[in-house]
Amino acid sequence: MPPTPRPDQSSPAPNGPTGVQDTAAQDGSFLTTAQGLRLPDTHHSLKAGDRGPTLLEDFHLREKITHFDHERIPERVVHARGAAAHGTFESYGSAGTVTKARFLAQKGRKTDVFVRFSTVLGSRGSADTVRDTRGFAVKFYTDEGTFDLVGNNIPVFFIQDGIKFPDIIHAGKPQPDIELPQAQSAHDSFWDFVSLHTEATHHVMWNMSDRGIPRSYRTMEGFGVHTFRLVNADGETRLVKFHWKPVAGVHSLVWEEAQIAAGVDPDFHRRDMSDGIKAGAPLEYEFGIQVMPDDGTETYEGIDLLDPTKIVPEELVPVQPIGKLTLDANPTNYFAETEQVAFHTGHLVPGIEVTNDPLMQARLFSYLDTQITRLGGPNFAQLPINRPHAPVNDMLRDGMHQTAVHTGVAPYRDNSLDEGEPVDADNDDHGYVQTERLIEGRAVRANPVSFDDHFTQPTMFYRSLSGVEQEHLVEAFTFELGKVYEQNIKERELAVLANVDADLCERVAEGLGLPAPAGVPAENVMLSPSLSQVIDTPGPIAGRKIGVVADSGSDLSGIDKLRKAAAARGATVHVIAATGGFLGKGARRQIVERSFLTVRSIEFDAIVVAGGTTPSTDIKLILMLQEAFRHCKAFGAWGDGTVLLEAAGIDESAPGVVIGATAVKAFNDEFLDAVGVHRAWDRASAVMGSVV
Numbered sequence: 001m002p003p004t005p006r007p008d009q010s011s012p013a014p015n016g017p018t019g020v021q022d023t024a025a026q027d028g029s030f031l032t033t034a035q036g037l038r039l040p041d042t043h044h045s046l047k048a049g050d051r052g053p054t055l056l057e058d059f060h061l062r063e064k065i066t067h068f069d070h071e072r073i074p075e076r077v078v079h080a081r082g083a084a085a086h087g088t089f090e091s092y093g094s095a096g097t098v099t100k101a102r103f104l105a106q107k108g109r110k111t112d113v114f115v116r117f118s119t120v121l122g123s124r125g126s127a128d129t130v131r132d133t134r135g136f137a138v139k140f141y142t143d144e145g146t147f148d149l150v151g152n153n154i155p156v157f158f159i160q161d162g163i164k165f166p167d168i169i170h171a172g173k174p175q176p177d178i179e180l181p182q183a184q185s186a187h188d189s190f191w192d193f194v195s196l197h198t199e200a201t202h203h204v205m206w207n208m209s210d211r212g213i214p215r216s217y218r219t220m221e222g223f224g225v226h227t228f229r230l231v232n233a234d235g236e237t238r239l240v241k242f243h244w245k246p247v248a249g250v251h252s253l254v255w256e257e258a259q260i261a262a263g264v265d266p267d268f269h270r271r272d273m274s275d276g277i278k279a280g281a282p283l284e285y286e287f288g289i290q291v292m293p294d295d296g297t298e299t300y301e302g303i304d305l306l307d308p309t310k311i312v313p314e315e316l317v318p319v320q321p322i323g324k325l326t327l328d329a330n331p332t333n334y335f336a337e338t339e340q341v342a343f344h345t346g347h348l349v350p351g352i353e354v355t356n357d358p359l360m361q362a363r364l365f366s367y368l369d370t371q372i373t374r375l376g377g378p379n380f381a382q383l384p385i386n387r388p389h390a391p392v393n394d395m396l397r398d399g400m401h402q403t404a405v406h407t408g409v410a411p412y413r414d415n416s417l418d419e420g421e422p423v424d425a426d427n428d429d430h431g432y433v434q435t436e437r438l439i440e441g442r443a444v445r446a447n448p449v450s451f452d453d454h455f456t457q458p459t460m461f462y463r464s465l466s467g468v469e470q471e472h473l474v475e476a477f478t479f480e481l482g483k484v485y486e487q488n489i490k491e492r493e494l495a496v497l498a499n500v501d502a503d504l505c506e507r508v509a510e511g512l513g514l515p516a517p518a519g520v521p522a523e524n525v526m527l528s529p530s531l532s533q534v535i536d537t538p539g540p541i542a543g544r545k546i547g548v549v550a551d552s553g554s555d556l557s558g559i560d561k562l563r564k565a566a567a568a569r570g571a572t573v574h575v576i577a578a579t580g581g582f583l584g585k586g587a588r589r590q591i592v593e594r595s596f597l598t599v600r601s602i603e604f605d606a607i608v609v610a611g612g613t614t615p616s617t618d619i620k621l622i623l624m625l626q627e628a629f630r631h632c633k634a635f636g637a638w639g640d641g642t643v644l645l646e647a648a649g650i651d652e653s654a655p656g657v658v659i660g661a662t663a664v665k666a667f668n669d670e671f672l673d674a675v676g677v678h679r680a681w682d683r684a685s686a687v688m689g690s691v692v
């Protein structure tokens, strides 16, 4: 068999949408050592007799164990837990007037992307559904160089100056004496920090709201957080905020679900993403910008654009769509791609520049620095997932894990030995020529006075939410502060809340059994309805999962009809029955995907009972039905499937419960629309009490 050609190591292959496979590492079918020596046996070490000691001579044993001993690399100091997908960004071309960045300016231009979602505080093996901020880091492999937009699902940040970042992270991570709690902000040091640094209040409000427990990555907004400076082909500049708007809408879990999922399925979000992609329902987001004039003030309508604890309400400056992101391919190898991908806020392309936001400035230092420890040296850009798709001709040489075989003798400029190359690129050559900006001032350790307003926008946030969202936020504050041991920390945080909103403070204080202090909340604050995520008209349901309770006597063709109707909207239907195996025979045969023993309500966005199903009193089934009902999920039953609902104590006339005679089109449409509004919140006050 002719040998497979080896890749040319001096010119690394670009990543394809499904990632690159280094064929040199997996060539041929024989088991070999790392040197290509074929091996006859990897199950027995070389011993002095079959009962004797192992011989030092066994180079295969030593190579296998030594490599294994070094399989782990340091996890990310923050955002350690993550999952990623490949996809494509397609530009609408509408940003061409404000930026010369080619991947944005040219209509229809497609750019490969790799996106990593993450939680901030937890270790790599922690649960997906903890209450936390989510990272939303996008690597655009543009033909002008790689652009990384390293954003979050919350548009503001805890701190205004990057010098405090180690402090907030030390406070949020497990306490250093006995290393707990894992991936939780519900502990003394976190609340100690945020109650003392009131600039954190706005971010904390978002964390305690439903935004802190997203339903899925598919239903999460993303934000660039900082203000960026865009430059167009005429050299004109504008200040912008970047937004990712999920096509599937913005939706969250309820707190009880998030807690159950952390135990029952810690991989809840990464499973949802990979299952959705496998089922042909890609994750989709619109990319958008809010554009503000770059008039020298770096403020807009009194909002300091350099302060990363402030948003620009969409009612003041609408988000203009500029392109679409589609994530449609799972990684080939978690370690090679998701773990080794290295984002950096300094990976910029012509037309996109930074501002003086002091948080952004510190990040520009941190991201390059951290990879050197995490990925073991300065050559991480050569790892397949990090290789730019634009041609690279740098003068960086040698170092740990150098995989390129550079040619030439003159890695310096100017030179006359390598024909003068590489040469400088100016604007016309798509060089990154920074826009000149005047920088003057005294060296001071101080913030501008405008950074001192820590409460107006948290007040706007609270008052812009719907009643049920406010209830969730009150519950979250009460839960988290209820886990704090130190009384003075609880009282100090209540004093913070008193400056946000008296109603919020009183309700949390009541839950804690403490008096509510008086504060001075801002008056006449503008409301921003776009901050609420509650909808009343059905949205898309692609990627949603519907559980159908059935047995061998059920109307199996009705399940098929529902499955087809759901598939037409990108959702999937999964049969739940008493035991595993199959229901029925032939064309109507249904695979049972969950038995009563293995099922839990959190796996499904909606539950239906098929007609003809014999009611069961199995406690696991009843628990599943009652939980889903309590969490306000869409419910349905056709025919005598209603008998099981009655047995579980579910009120058929409650909002979001759809009953039909058969699984005909009208029933399926109404039921799937109920899934599309995400939750029947009208049911909330009747069923949820204080458990969510």
Ligand code: HDE
Binding pocket: 076, 077, 078, 079, 082, 116, 117, 118, 134, 135, 136, 137, 150, 151, 152, 157, 161, 162, 163, 165, 223, 224, 225, 226, 341, 342, 343, 359, 360, 362, 363, 366, 367, 368, 370, 371
């Ligand atoms: Fe990060 N952050 N960060 N951060 N960040 C990292 O870089 C840091 C900040 C964000 O999926 C680290 O490669 C500093 C804001 C995401 O690989 C590290 C400051 C925002 C990810 C780092 C911030 C983020 C990181 C850890 C304050 C939202 C995950 C590992 C000055 C706009 C990227 C790594 C991925 C990761 C430092 C603040 C988002 C240590 C010093 C604000 C999504 O470099």
